[in-house]
Amino acid sequence: MRASRFFISTLKEAPADAEIVSHQLMMRAGMIKRLGSGIYTYMPMGLRVIRKVEAIVRDEMNRAGAVELLMPVVQPAELWQETGRWQKYGAELMRVKDRHGRDFIIQPTSEEVITDIARTEIKSYRQLPVNFYHVQTKFRDERRPRFGLMRGREFTMKDAYSFDRDAASMKVSYQIMYDAYIRIFTRFGLEFRPVAADNGAIGGSGSHEFHVIADTGEDAIVYCPTSDYAANMEAAEAAPITLPRAAPTLALTKTATPGKAKCEDVAALLAVPLNQTVKSIVLTVEKEVDGKLDKQVWLLLLRGDHDLNEVKAGKVPGLADYRFSTEAEIVEWFGTPPGYLGPINTVKPVHVVADLSVAPMSDFICGANEADFHFTGANWGRDLPEPVTFDLRNVVAGDASPDGKGVLAIQRGIEVGHVFQLGTRYSEDMKATFLDENGKPQLLQMGCYGIGVTRILGAAIEQNFDAKGIVWPVSIAPFEVVLCPMGYDRNEAVKTAADNLLAGLLEAGVDAILDDRGERPGAMFADWELIGVPHRIVIGDRGLKDGKLEYQGRQETAATAVDLTGIIAFIRARLPA
Amino acid sequence: MRASRFFISTLKEAPADAEIVSHQLMMRAGMIKRLGSGIYTYMPMGLRVIRKVEAIVRDEMNRAGAVELLMPVVQPAELWQETGRWQKYGAELMRVKDRHGRDFIIQPTSEEVITDIARTEIKSYRQLPVNFYHVQTKFRDERRPRFGLMRGREFTMKDAYSFDRDAASMKVSYQIMYDAYIRIFTRFGLEFRPVAADNGAIGGSGSHEFHVIADTGEDAIVYCPTSDYAANMEAAEAAPITLPRAAPTLALTKTATPGKAKCEDVAALLAVPLNQTVKSIVLTVEKEVDGKLDKQVWLLLLRGDHDLNEVKAGKVPGLADYRFSTEAEIVEWFGTPPGYLGPINTVKPVHVVADLSVAPMSDFICGANEADFHFTGANWGRDLPEPVTFDLRNVVAGDASPDGKGVLAIQRGIEVGHVFQLGTRYSEDMKATFLDENGKPQLLQMGCYGIGVTRILGAAIEQNFDAKGIVWPVSIAPFEVVLCPMGYDRNEAVKTAADNLLAGLLEAGVDAILDDRGERPGAMFADWELIGVPHRIVIGDRGLKDGKLEYQGRQETAATAVDLTGIIAFIRARLPA
Incomplete structure (x- = not known):
């Protein structure tokens, strides 16, 4: 291919609506063109x-x-x-x-x-x-x-x-x-x-x-x-924690935690580790039973340092069609705003379900169902019934692998x-x-x-770019090799060498493009680095006199002089079979 | 390709909605499958x-x-x-x-x-x-x-x-x-x-x-x-007729033509050639002028043996937005039903335009603007003004070519x-x-x-088919060659020869398919004739013993014995370079 017969259109700046690097670089490299919201023309380079x-x-x-x-x-x-x-x-x-x-x-x-x-x-x-x-x-x-x-x-x-x-x-x-x-x-x-x-x-x-x-x-x-x-x-999956539960050491105590509605804040106030706290998440399930709307409220308990996995929640029997309760529903049901909820002393009946990692806890902290108060020293079996447990949380780095063969990353x-x-x-x-x-x-x-x-x-x-532009893996690059002649339009020796090399590469099955547009070297190099062609060969008058060309890989910091006679083999060795 | 790894689905009968041969054969050969009206899946063979x-x-x-x-x-x-x-x-x-x-x-x-x-x-x-x-x-x-x-x-x-x-x-x-x-x-x-x-x-x-x-x-x-x-x-384009108009020999005569509303019928009744009659076609042009609808009626005159070219009519100045007049409009304007209209003695004003071939006519026949009557012996200049002419008709075979270099087909x-x-x-x-x-x-x-x-x-x-099915030109055939082994599943020599030949053809760049489905010869041949693969090679036990295969082109009536050793060259010679 010759650049003069192709269509190359690069931009210095990406449009403002391009938020991520791949979008920015595809726009700048002229690979796509926006037609409407989420609708793009695939320009020749992108196609x-x-x-x-x-x-x-x-x-x-x-x-x-x-x-x-x-x-x-x-x-x-x-x-x-x-x-x-x-x-x-x-x-x-x-x-x-x-x-x-x-x-x-x-x-x-x-x-x-x-x-x-x-x-x-x-x-x-x-x-x-x-x-x-x-x-x-x-x-x-x-x-x-x-x-x-x-x-x-x-x-x-x-x-x-x-x-x-x-x-x-x-x-x-x-x-x-x-x-x-x-x-x-x-x-x-x-x-x-x-x-x-x-x-x-x-x-x-x-x-x-x-x-x-x-x-x-x-x-x-x-x-x-x-x-x-x-x-x-x-x-x-979160592997179940197999350590036995420690015996209670503290009495259940209603403790003032004014203005501390988050586990992080409560743990900081009380100077305990976050994983000693339990967060309560309220879900609503509504069903029509005999023409009447039956409303169930569920309380899901997770350790303060864990996040709910919404897909797992949906697999708990009875929760297939859950939704998060609104703040108004919570106040109506618990008599207290979110942030101070817990499984002990609930006003109205709730279905309590605990994550696997909550069951082995002792002396834990949870909301007291009263604004500005939490319970400390809560213990299963003593202060509330033994929990019904499910895997409810997102795993975190360092969790045991469910296959028992290491820890998760x-x-x-x-x-x-x-x-x-x-x-x-x-x-x-x-x-x-x-x-x-x-x-x-x-x-x-x-x-x-x-x-x-x-x-x-x-x-x-997103995986392969640098400050200059895209770094395509060679198998999906728009071209495998770009030939950059120095003065194609005014130096006969350079022109001849470039034309011959293009023909030789095409003949050898290499997907090469010759930049015959007559751009200055700086602009030419910047274009091809932005576009991300993996291999570049510079054909210059000086090198030619010594029978040499300059090769540079897209992420290499310096060029290598390569004999003109061996350049095709040199390139072939750098391409997939 | 092996037929067992492909998807072949042929039908004995085309569905009833397939009116034309290409539609019938594409359905029967399993090339397309209807999803909805005018919407088809391109099946593997068609794709x-x-x-x-x-x-x-x-x-x-x-x-x-x-x-x-x-x-x-x-x-x-x-x-x-x-x-x-x-x-x-x-x-x-x-x-x-x-x-x-x-x-x-x-x-x-x-x-x-x-x-x-x-x-x-x-x-x-x-x-x-x-x-x-x-x-x-x-x-x-x-x-x-x-x-x-x-x-x-x-x-x-x-x-x-x-x-x-x-x-x-x-x-x-x-x-x-x-x-x-x-x-x-x-x-x-x-x-x-x-x-x-x-x-x-x-x-x-x-x-x-x-x-x-x-x-x-x-x-x-x-x-x-x-x-x-x-x-x-x-x-x-219809070339203008350059013959001079003959002098009138008949008087204008209102002649009874009861029930003869078509030129063909009038010519037959009066025992004159059809090209001695003139048909009248009525067009309406409506335009809003100063908020009022201005209605023009045009009369287009063509020789009885010619057809109106609607595109040409639209190019007559003033007729860009014409439509055919309705029967009611015609009766209202001419006081007579269609079939008896003509340019002479019109009740209301009409714009008369004649085809180029009407101008040289003399002693012609046209409607008399009275039901069941035509004029005979009509002549330009004498019975009505000289006509305004345009090229209005479809050309017919035998017309002079507009480049003056022959006659049209x-x-x-x-x-x-x-x-x-x-x-x-x-x-x-x-x-x-x-x-x-x-x-x-x-x-x-x-x-x-x-x-x-x-x-x-x-x-x-539509261009290439016969009673057996499609006859693809080789360059767009789904496969160039089909190999039909006789007893692929039970004869080791046949299987080996077929497998080797397939490999050899693919290696030589020939787009071949081996029918390894185990169908009986008759069904196998009928399938591939229907599908329209241009070249067929039959691999049989008997022939193999003499080192021979049977080749037959899609439209040949008999097979040719070809040496196993020369078969690839034989096929290559029959394919595009």
């Missing part, structure tokens, strides 16, 4: 990266035996009504009517369409297993699109759907995809981590997220450096892939069956597997 | 063809210096309001509101978005010319989707947009695209014809359509077999490409300017260039 990401994804999907097709962007509402997602999906689902007033959606994902295809195309167990995928434009009407390609509304996703005859076979298909994802993210050249994830409302038996590691990641991911354990924060990640065992979630609603060996209809067992193709670009940059 | 079409398109677009980007499917209404197309586009434009109630459209084309990009990205004449293209999903909410991929609602289009500094340079960019289209359609292996087209409402100075020739084509295209002249029916075509000189149609509305050498802002001169990627599939099949 090259997308195509390289897609090529790796396709290659590994095909190798794993998945078959590519292409499902439509605009999908009839009827299928989404069959699975109930037309009703449940909410405002993120972009709905549209055609000229006849019929309802359609702009697809955010394609479970319904692929299940519709499967129920007509898959007739016999002999056709199984099969895995279909497509790489297609998706739309999610995010409430607050931001961060460029990280949380856009229109985006490109690879989504695959496996169909199997039974759960055991489905798990095999799942593992094949899991392994393919490992290869894909490895080939991207990104540091990543697969983590166990919660199946959430979809149900089913297993799920993993693939996270690109980056300090700026939205998600906290949990792992054990000395074992294979890894999970996202929602799913990471926490890092930040950006979710770019998700694999899911769906089981019969969709096949049941849509009556997608096949005939088994006995000619009996059986529900198809499904898995689904997504990769956020355009999101990969944002994640890769 | 392979689409990808081959796209690859040829991209290759030639890149070679022509166009730069690929990707514009969004969902586009904000504001841009479409700037050009007025939000108002004018009508019901085909799929409109959608986001969660905040803002208006968007699902793009049928991207002039607005690319012009928006150009007006911010193109600052200087030094950046020109530039040509951007994308291959993207489009949506047009057709009133009556039908014919499978030929008139669908969701489809894939390649659209390119050139930007130039002046009209002369724009014409150069246009010619480059025209030439690229010639290469593209040649590489598809399809019989095609570029024809001059009408620019229509868009204005501008030039336009060509590219038609795939097929008897079933929707469009009549006009060409001169002995010259380069070619145009679509709308644009094909007509064939049927399917429009699959369109190139367009837009001029400043969009840049003016959207104020898309660049700075010229003198630092003065100038409007960008634009061209746009479309290829209906998915439509190509339908058109290719």
